[in-house]
Amino acid sequence: MAEAVFEVFRGDRKGGQPATYRVPIAPGMVVLDALHHIQAHQAPDLAVRWNCKAGKCGSCSAEVNGRPRLTCKTRMDALPLDKPVTVQPMKAFPVIKDLVTDVSWNYRVNKKIPPFEPSPGTEWKMYQEDVDRVQEFRKCIECFLCQNVCHVLREHEEMEHFGGPRFFVRVAALEMHPMDSRSRTRMLKEDLGIGLCNITKCCTEVCPEEIHITDNAIIPLKERVVDEFYDPVLMLVRKIRGVKQGSD
Amino acid sequence: MTTEFETHDHDVLIIGAGGAGLRAALGALAQGAKVGVVCKSLLGKAHTVMAEGGIAAAMANVDSADDWRTHFRDTMRGGKMLNNWRMAQIHAQEAPERVRELEQWGALFDRTEDGQILQRAFGGHTFRRLCHVGDRTGLEMIRTLQDRGVQLGIDVYMECTITRLLKDGDHVAGAFGYWREQGRFIVFRAKSIVMATGGIGKAWKITSNSWEYTGDGMALAYAAGAELMDMEFVQFHPTGMVWPPGVQGILVTEAVRGEGGVLRNKLGERFMEKYDPKKMELSTRDVVARAIYTEVREGRGTEHGGAYLDISQKPADYVKKKLPSMYHQFKELADVDITKGPMEVGPTCHYMMGGIRVDAETAKSSVAGLFAAGEAAAGLHGANRLGGNSLSDLLVFGRRAGLAAAEHAGKISNTPIDSGQIEDSAREMLAPFERKNGESPYTIHRDLQETMQNLVGIFRNKEDLIRALEELEKLKERAGRLSVEGSRLFNPGWHLAQDLKAMLTVSAAVTHSALAREESRGAHSRIDHPGLDATWGTKNNMIVREGSAMTLRQSAVPELPADLKQLVAEEK
Numbered sequence: 001m002a003e004a005v006f007e008v009f010r011g012d013r014k015g016g017q018p019a020t021y022r023v024p025i026a027p028g029m030v031v032l033d034a035l036h037h038i039q040a041h042q043a044p045d046l047a048v049r050w051n052c053k054a055g056k057c058g059s060c061s062a063e064v065n066g067r068p069r070l071t072c073k074t075r076m077d078a079l080p081l082d083k084p085v086t087v088q089p090m091k092a093f094p095v096i097k098d099l100v101t102d103v104s105w106n107y108r109v110n111k112k113i114p115p116f117e118p119s120p121g122t123e124w125k126m127y128q129e130d131v132d133r134v135q136e137f138r139k140c141i142e143c144f145l146c147q148n149v150c151h152v153l154r155e156h157e158e159m160e161h162f163g164g165p166r167f168f169v170r171v172a173a174l175e176m177h178p179m180d181s182r183s184r185t186r187m188l189k190e191d192l193g194i195g196l197c198n199i200t201k202c203c204t205e206v207c208p209e210e211i212h213i214t215d216n217a218i219i220p221l222k223e224r225v226v227d228e229f230y231d232p233v234l235m236l237v238r239k240i241r242g243v244k245q246g247s248d
Numbered sequence: 249m250t251t252e253f254e255t256h257d258h259d260v261l262i263i264g265a266g267g268a269g270l271r272a273a274l275g276a277l278a279q280g281a282k283v284g285v286v287c288k289s290l291l292g293k294a295h296t297v298m299a300e301g302g303i304a305a306a307m308a309n310v311d312s313a314d315d316w317r318t319h320f321r322d323t324m325r326g327g328k329m330l331n332n333w334r335m336a337q338i339h340a341q342e343a344p345e346r347v348r349e350l351e352q353w354g355a356l357f358d359r360t361e362d363g364q365i366l367q368r369a370f371g372g373h374t375f376r377r378l379c380h381v382g383d384r385t386g387l388e389m390i391r392t393l394q395d396r397g398v399q400l401g402i403d404v405y406m407e408c409t410i411t412r413l414l415k416d417g418d419h420v421a422g423a424f425g426y427w428r429e430q431g432r433f434i435v436f437r438a439k440s441i442v443m444a445t446g447g448i449g450k451a452w453k454i455t456s457n458s459w460e461y462t463g464d465g466m467a468l469a470y471a472a473g474a475e476l477m478d479m480e481f482v483q484f485h486p487t488g489m490v491w492p493p494g495v496q497g498i499l500v501t502e503a504v505r506g507e508g509g510v511l512r513n514k515l516g517e518r519f520m521e522k523y524d525p526k527k528m529e530l531s532t533r534d535v536v537a538r539a540i541y542t543e544v545r546e547g548r549g550t551e552h553g554g555a556y557l558d559i560s561q562k563p564a565d566y567v568k569k570k571l572p573s574m575y576h577q578f579k580e581l582a583d584v585d586i587t588k589g590p591m592e593v594g595p596t597c598h599y600m601m602g603g604i605r606v607d608a609e610t611a612k613s614s615v616a617g618l619f620a621a622g623e624a625a626a627g628l629h630g631a632n633r634l635g636g637n638s639l640s641d642l643l644v645f646g647r648r649a650g651l652a653a654a655e656h657a658g659k660i661s662n663t664p665i666d667s668g669q670i671e672d673s674a675r676e677m678l679a680p681f682e683r684k685n686g687e688s689p690y691t692i693h694r695d696l697q698e699t700m701q702n703l704v705g706i707f708r709n710k711e712d713l714i715r716a717l718e719e720l721e722k723l724k725e726r727a728g729r730l731s732v733e734g735s736r737l738f739n740p741g742w743h744l745a746q747d748l749k750a751m752l753t754v755s756a757a758v759t760h761s762a763l764a765r766e767e768s769r770g771a772h773s774r775i776d777h778p779g780l781d782a783t784w785g786t787k788n789n790m791i792v793r794e795g796s797a798m799t800l801r802q803s804a805v806p807e808l809p810a811d812l813k814q815l816v817a818e819e820k
Contacts, residue, residue, distance in 0.1 A: 012737060026492070026493050026494060027491075027492040027493060027494075028491070028492020028493060028494045028495060028581065028582065029492070029493075029494040030494055030495075030581070033494045039690065039740060039741070040688075040690040040691075040694070041690075044688055044689070044690060044732070044733050044734070044739075044740070044741030044744075045732075045733055045734025045735070045739045045740065045741050045742070046740065047737075047738040047739070047740060048740065049289075049290070050458075050459065051289055051293045051294075051295075051297075051458040051459065051460065052293075052295075052297065052298050052458050053458070053498065054298065054495075054498045054499070054577065055573070055576070055577065055580070056297050056298050056384070056387065056573065057293045057297045057298070057458070058293070059289065059290065059293050073580055073581070075580075075581070096429055096737075096738055097737050097738040098738075100738050103290070107291065107406075110398065111398055115354075115395060115396070115399040116353065116354035116395070118352065124348070124351055124352070125362075125363035125364070126356070126359055126363055127359055127363050128358065128359040131356045131358075131359060134356055135356055135358075135381065135382075138356060138381075138387075138388060138391065139384065139387075141297070141387065142292055174354075177354065177356070180354075
C-alpha cells in the first residue's frame, strides 16, 4: 500500500516543531483522514479541530504544504507524495496546541456588529433576485481561512483596528438584506477599518465556499463608505442641512 | 484530593448549541432567565449545520391544500403510530410560526415567484412542505439563531464538555465538566438544565454524524435517573456516499430525490417500483434504506456496494442552483459530476428517534429540573422520522423546553451542590491518566463501531443482538482499563475516553430495546420477526437505571383522541 510522510506541527503557546508520521494511503483519502489515522495509531493526543468532515462546518482549517485549506477537502491524490506533506496551524492566530488555534478574537469582532433590524410593519415578501446576492454571503461556514491569509491580519496584526474579510461578508449580508433598516457604514469605517483593505483578493482565493468576497462584499461596502463620508456633493448638502455624517 | 474548579451560576443551563439548544436559549431568555449554553465545539459548528434539505412546516405557500392536519397525519404514519400524538400535533401546529420567526430574525429562504418562502417535496410528506435554502438549510438556521443569541446576550461556554449532572436529592442542581483548551474543571450551578445534545451515530462505523454525536446527553440523563424511550429506533439514511472509502457515510441529501433524483440498481432497474410503487423514491427513509440494502445483498448493487442515484436528467444549472453542496461534494471528493452522471449511494447511520422521555407540552423529563429537546429527546418521530421534521422539531420543542425550563427555574431557589459529587466526577475524569499501559480509547471505539455496524444495523435478529450485548460487556470492561497519553491540554484521546462511556451506555440501551421488540416497525427491522405486531404497536420500550443495572420495561403508547384517530385513518 502506498504511504505518505507527514510533518505535522506539534507544540503549544510556548513553541514547538514538526513531528514525522508515516500514513498508509487509501483511495479518495483526504488530509483529515490522515490526521485521524495518526491520532488512532501514533499520537492519540494530537490536537485537531473537526466536526462534519464534509466541508460544511469550517472547523478543520490548517496550512497544508503552506496553503491554507480545509483538511477535510484536501485530497491526498492532489498532493505530491515524493516529499513530506507539511501540516501547520493557521498562522494568523495564536496556537493553543498542535493544529488548534485560538480563534476567539473572531467571536469578539462579531459581537460588535449591529444585528439585523427590519423596519416596523415590514411585509415579509422578498423575491429570489433580491436575495441571491445575500444568500452568497450567507454560505460562509466561518472557517476563518480568509482571516488567516489577509495581510492586514497575518502580517500587520491589526486585530485592534480591523475586522477582516469574514466580517465584511457578514456586514454585507446585513447591509444588502432586503428588509434590513440599519446603516453600518460608520462602524465599517471606524471599528472594522475597511479602509485598511487594499483588495489583493487573497481572501477570495482561499474561500472554500467560493464567495466573491472582494468583488461582491468588500468593494461595494467600500463604495458605501466613500459615498457616505467622502462624496463632495453629499458633504456639501449635509453641511447646508446640518446632517451628521454617517448617522445610524 | 481537593479538586480545583471554577463555578458559574445560571437559572437555565443548556447543554448543546445546535438548533434545539440555541432555540431553547432564546426561549429562556425571553422569560428573563440567566442563561448559559455549553457546547463541545466552537459556536456555530454543531451538527445542525449539516442539515441540508429543509424545515418541514405546513405553510401552504406552494401547495395551498396543506395544513397542520396533513402534516400531523404524515408524521404519525411515517412514525408507524408509535409517536407521542400530542407532540406530533404541537409540532405540526407550531412549525409555520417558528419558520416565520426565523425569517424575521434575518434568515433568507429560497423564494416562490410571488415572494414567499419556497417549499420542496420530501419523502413521506403529502405536499411540498420543506422550507429551504438550496441544500444548506441547517447552516442558515444555526447562523440566524446564533446571531440572535449573541445579540441578546447569552453566555456561551465553547469547547466545554459536561461529564456529569449534579443532583440535590431528586432534583438536578448543576453540571460538572471541563474546558477542552486547558483541561481545567468547571462546575455549573443551575435550577433547570436543558439537554440538547443531539444523537448517537458515532457508535456506528458508517455514519453521517460528526465526532460530537456520542449520545452524551442521553447517557448523562440516564445516569441521573431519567427514562430513555424508543432506543431501538435508529434511522439509517438511505443515501450516504459509498465511494471512495474516505468519504463513506457522508450524507447525500434527500433533496436530491425531492428534486427528482431517481434510484437504480446495476441492472438499470428503478427498483423502488418493487418496494413502494406509489411513493417510489419519495417513500419514507426506513423503506428506501431497506430497499437499497436488499438490492445490494441480493447482488444487484453497484461496483462499490450501493445504488445509483441520478439527477443528471435535470438541467445542469438547475442542479447547481438547488443542490450546490452536493455538486461540490461529489466533484471534489469523488470525481463525479452529478450533472452528467449518477452518484453511488448506500445507507448511513443518521438519526436517533429514541432518547430522553419528555412531556409533550413542556419537554420536561422524568427527573425534576431536567428538560430535553431535539434529537436527544424521544416521542415526536415514533418509529421513523420524516425528512425535514428534525429542523422543525428543534425549533418547536427547543422553544418549549427553554420556556418551561425558565418557568421552572423561577419557582425554585438555588440548589446546593454536594462537594462529594464534584470530587467523584473529577476522580473519574483523571483515572485514565493514572492507569499506565492500558489500551488506547481509539482501539475500543473502533471495535464498538464494528460491533454496532455488524450486529445492530438495518436488519437485526435475536442471535446478533445477544452477541452484541456480550460484546458490549467486554468493551465496557476494556474501557474501564484504558489509559490516556499526554497532558490535559486539548487532548482528543482523553476526550474520547469520556465519550466512550456515553457511547457504551446508549449502545447497550439500543441493543436491549431492539432485542425486546419482537416485530419490525419503522426503522427497526427484525429478520426473525418480519411483520408488524399489533400488541407491540401499543408499547414504547423504556430504559431506566436501577443501581448500576440497566433495566427495560414497557409503557403504553398514549391513545389518540377520537378526532385525531379519524384524521390519521382518512385516506387523503
